[in-house]
Amino acid sequence: MRTFLECIPCFFEQALRAGRLATRDETKIKKILDEVGLMLKDISLDSTPPEIGRLIYQKVHEISGNNDPYKEIKIQNTETALKLYPTLKDKLRQSGDSLMTAIRIAIAGNIIDFGARENFDIESELNDIMTKEFAICDYDSFRTLLSQTGRILYIGDNAGETVFDRILIEQMAKPTTYIVRESPVINDATREDAVRAGIDKVAEIISSGTNAPGAILETCNQDFLRLLSQSGLTISKGQGNYEALSGESYPIFFMLMAKCPRIAEDIGIHLNDIILKGINI
């Protein structure tokens, strides 16, 4: 997905939020914003938003000296999600279509996203999403490909959401490779965050090699690119991965809630809609 003009004020909001978490020194935060300002003229609207997010978080790291401002938030989100794990498993046992319920749970996990907003209430949103209509639901193709594939490629998004992903992985019950970011960026899951969520018990964890808040292929390693090109079923979680991958030619199922008006517009849905959308399938 390309960058919209409306993304630009949002980049500054993200830089400010990360800066505030990274340091208490207002001069350094001002310098982060100044540097993002200087960067702007070299940013093409043809880039994807996570490419710019990547540059912003590099600046936050470089100027504040803090390479993981969301560390505490990620740990806290994962702990909150782990506490919900038994409740989520109960929901699954009580449901008629447990695969669909597990997909809904995995999408519900996507609301844990400090990169896009500051306030949230996991439990109430969880209940909303469990009954919400899908704006796009390629469930039949998903189920068919799932029955045919020998291995699932699962591209993770945020820490905390990882616990919800684990439930879907357990439900699908096929060998799975779970993709994490190479290094910390916003609240996205790294290997450490995935292990904290117990993903290592249900999948092989592999880094995509990227330090961007989305799997931008130019920044990914050969291992990930090979897995993606050979994958029988690829799941992509969240907005950042959608922005990075929606223009690629691989078959991919996107699971997300559109929390940004431009992403909703790009998909052709409304704000806060949820989707299970397959491309190139």
Added chain:
Amino acid sequence: MRTFLECIPCFFEQALRAGRLATRDETKIKKILDEVGLMLKDISLDSTPPEIGRLIYQKVHEISGNNDPYKEIKIQNTETALKLYPTLKDKLRQSGDSLMTAIRIAIAGNIIDFGARENFDIESELNDIMTKEFAICDYDSFRTLLSQTGRILYIGDNAGETVFDRILIEQMAKPTTYIVRESPVINDATREDAVRAGIDKVAEIISSGTNAPGAILETCNQDFLRLLSQSGLTISKGQGNYEALSGESYPIFFMLMAKCPRIAEDIGIHLNDIILKGINI
């Protein structure tokens, strides 16, 4: 009032909103944002927000070639307000304390502010504000000074709000000088907008000389500075004038609704609170 770090993303939102109104050419709008980005490093947090707003709107004008992007909106807001005029006069006639009601009406007019947000509903907000508690209300001092002064200095804010100001001016029934911006900036009232609202029938209209969205004294003309220093009762409407004048040593009564969290914090009130606050009185 100084500029907060949180004002910075907001500057880009304002530049984008004005840019979108000024031109349909996305390349030009991107250039406006790029230029605001380049400007950022030279902006001190000790400046007031309208000083920066002034630079932004100069860039919008320079790059888009449009020196009045809010022209249609200002005309439309004034027409909407003029339609409300008879209803407002009725409210005044029915009220117990007509001066207080006229002050409330003048503050209600301040919600007509496209510079701070995009959606609003004048009539329903009008009713809310007519009964809302003041967070700060220096009404007694205001009434005393009003009875003593020979002339009122009334610093206007937005077009449309002007019609509501006219009602307060009529109610106060003293010779009044109404201050407008020298040239168009956001939806702020210029002489033309004030005349369209009928202010010329109830007050002398004088330009402050500024092209900023707030009466920053360094950008004002000698006539205005003389009037301000000699004034027995000065009324300042809206957030932009508060930001520009709150640090000055003249006696001023601010009438506004705090639509921005930082302004609310600076005043020591909550978001959406209304005030009649006197300083240096």
